[in-house]
Amino acid sequence: MTEAGPGHHRYGSAVEVADAAEHSSEPAHLPGSGASLDRQLISEIYREHGLDLVRVALLLVGDKATAEDVVQDAFIGLVRGLHRLADTDKALAYLHVSVINGCRSVHRTRRRASLRRIQPEPAVWSAESAVMAREDSRLALQAVSRLPARAREILALRYYLDMPDQEIAAVLKVSRGTVSSTASRALASLAQVLREQL
Numbered sequence: 735m736t737e738a739g740p741g742h743h744r745y746g747s748a749v750e751v752a753d754a755a756e757h758s759s760e761p762a763h764l765p766g767s768g769a770s771l772d773r774q775l776i777s778e779i780y781r782e783h784g785l786d787l788v789r790v791a792l793l794l795v796g797d798k799a800t801a802e803d804v805v806q807d808a809f810i811g812l813v814r815g816l817h818r819l820a821d822t823d824k825a826l827a828y829l830h831v832s833v834i835n836g837c838r839s840v841h842r843t844r845r846r847a848s849l850r851r852i853q854p855e856p857a858v859w860s861a862e863s864a865v866m867a868r869e870d871s872r873l874a875l876q877a878v879s880r881l882p883a884r885a886r887e888i889l890a891l892r893y894y895l896d897m898p899d900q901e902i903a904a905v906l907k908v909s910r911g912t913v914s915s916t917a918s919r920a921l922a923s924l925a926q927v928l929r930e931q932l
Contacts, residue, residue, distance in 0.1 A: 788802055
């Protein structure tokens with residue numbers, strides 16, 4: 735079992751995510767007249783961005799099952815809160831923040847488990863993970879896993895979601911200069927580690 739939070743949902747589509755949210759112990763609050771429109775919007779976002787969000791989460795948490803849980807929880811949160819979004823164009827930005835926060839939560843859970851001497855399932859920087867993350871080698875993914883958390887987040891958003899530095903800064907609530915300098919240091923560190931390993 736991973737330290738992923740509730741339930742390992744493994745839904746096959748955003749509609750199933752929406753159904754699960756509606757039938758969970760917390761109401762989904764989908765408005766009656768707009769429910770089908772909401773489902774359509776979420777399904778479109780899921781189809782277009784779901785895999786990229788899993789790739790980002792995978793890079794940050796280190797195993798596919800936990801990454802999928804983080805993204806599915808983010809979509810469930812979107813289903814429940816979509817009626818509160820004044821501008822549905824902000825739904826993807828909500829998901830970006832939610833996935834980053836979900837990954838941070840996974841790391842907090844793992845740290846607490848470590849302090850209690852309960853070892854969570856280790857991050858699996860496997861060949862499968864490398865393919866999912868579009869990495870050419872397992873060494874590169876392992877090198878990324880050794881970077882500080884903020885550096886991993888910035889690189890994931892920049893290179894897996896192709897987000898500009900200004901958007902990354904907004905998601906992470908840091909300055910654009912911090913994004914740029916952190917990315918530069920992280921890339922230099924990666925280059926050095928990979929040179930040593932190769």
